[in-house]
Amino acid sequence: MRDETLKSTCRDAAWVVAVAFGLALGVNAVRSDGLPLVADREYQVLVPCPEVGGEAAALAPTDPALRDPRTVLLDARDAAAFAAWHAPGARSVPYDYLAPTPQETVREILASGAARVVVVGDGDDPDSGRELARELAGRGLQNVAFVTGGAPALKAALAGGAP
Amino acid sequence: MTRPAAVSTWRGHAALALLARLYLGGLFVWAAVHKIADPGAFALDVATYQFLPLPLINLFALGLPWVEVLAGAMLVLGLRVRAAALLVALMMVAFLIALGHALHAGLDLSCGCFASGGAAADPISWRTLVRDGLWLLLALYVLALDRRPIGVERLSRS
Numbered sequence: 001m002r003d004e005t006l007k008s009t010c011r012d013a014a015w016v017v018a019v020a021f022g023l024a025l026g027v028n029a030v031r032s033d034g035l036p037l038v039a040d041r042e043y044q045v046l047v048p049c050p051e052v053g054g055e056a057a058a059l060a061p062t063d064p065a066l067r068d069p070r071t072v073l074l075d076a077r078d079a080a081a082f083a084a085w086h087a088p089g090a091r092s093v094p095y096d097y098l099a100p101t102p103q104e105t106v107r108e109i110l111a112s113g114a115a116r117v118v119v120v121g122d123g124d125d126p127d128s129g130r131e132l133a134r135e136l137a138g139r140g141l142q143n144v145a146f147v148t149g150g151a152p153a154l155k156a157a158l159a160g161g162a163p
Numbered sequence: 164m165t166r167p168a169a170v171s172t173w174r175g176h177a178a179l180a181l182l183a184r185l186y187l188g189g190l191f192v193w194a195a196v197h198k199i200a201d202p203g204a205f206a207l208d209v210a211t212y213q214f215l216p217l218p219l220i221n222l223f224a225l226g227l228p229w230v231e232v233l234a235g236a237m238l239v240l241g242l243r244v245r246a247a248a249l250l251v252a253l254m255m256v257a258f259l260i261a262l263g264h265a266l267h268a269g270l271d272l273s274c275g276c277f278a279s280g281g282a283a284a285d286p287i288s289w290r291t292l293v294r295d296g297l298w299l300l301l302a303l304y305v306l307a308l309d310r311r312p313i314g315v316e317r318l319s320r321s
Contacts, residue, residue, distance in 0.1 A: 005245070009245045009246050012243045012246030013246040013249045016230065016234060016243075016246060016250060017226075019233065020226060020229035020232070021225075021229065021230075023233075024228070024229040025226075027229075028225050033202070033203065034202070035202050035206060035221045035224070035225060037222055037225075038221060038222070039206070039217055039218070039220055042217060043207055045207075045210055045211050045213065
């Protein structure tokens with residue numbers, strides 16, 4: 001008896017799907033803004049621009065927070081600039097003005113347990129460090145800052161020792 | 164052994180299930196309207212989930228809203244209620260899987276559930292997942308326990 005109801009329920013459901021698709025195709029064929037049954041080209045799935053939402057603090061290159069072991073230092077410059085020089089302990093997260101930073105990277109930073117995230121950029125205008133810092137802050141990271149003047153300023157500060 | 168039987172034969176289920184059916188059925192009809200009105204926008208919503216291969220997107224986007232309308236109307240009217248509840252439950256399971264996939268991938272997208280207007284108009288979140296889970300439970304309740312559904316079929320038989 002139960003098998004019988006199950007079977008008839010499934011049969012009814014299959015009928016409904018068949019009728020629905022018949023209706024759908026019929027209506028689609030008649031309407032002027034009908035869709036091709038198979039899309040002829042890839043849909044342009046819009047990935048929203050990295051929304052600059054967060055606020056990032058500015059740190060002087062000589063700020064003692066930079067030497068705090070609980071600070072994670074990120075380098076927003078491209079791989080070549082990073083290879084040429086980077087601050088000790090810095091991690092390369094090249095900032096792309098057009099594409100959002102990979103979720104994976106954001107997750108790794110979150111998982112690192114750092115008390116503070118400081119971004120070093122190219123120091124240009126706009127500064128890639130400030131942009132990355134604001135992007136990360138907008139994506140839920142707390143306590144994000146950037147070094148004013150970027151890598152050149154930080155390099156000079158580190159080389160010169162005390163200001 | 165007698166307790167489950169007593170639960171399943173309780174006569175109040177028909178009335179309770181009627182409430183669930185009116186709610187779910189109305190919801191599904193309402194949710195389908197914008198999808199039928201603007202199939203292009205809904206197809207884009209489907210594509211954004213990045214779940215279906217390209218050749219299936221349009222077919223799915225065209226057919227699904229009509230299944231929603233028919234199943235929703237059948238729930239409201241009391242026509243082949245179990246078949247309708249089965250379809251609604253299957254759709255909810257499919258939506259839950261797609262949603263979970265999208266949330267896991269961190270896709271910032273429009274749910275496509277009730278409006279066509281991009282992520283800002285109808286965003287997805289973990290709350291969408293909980294909401295859909297509750298609707299699935301309602302559909303399963305109707306499917307499992309609404310033995311003599313109040314509605315057109317029951318009236319025409321008696």
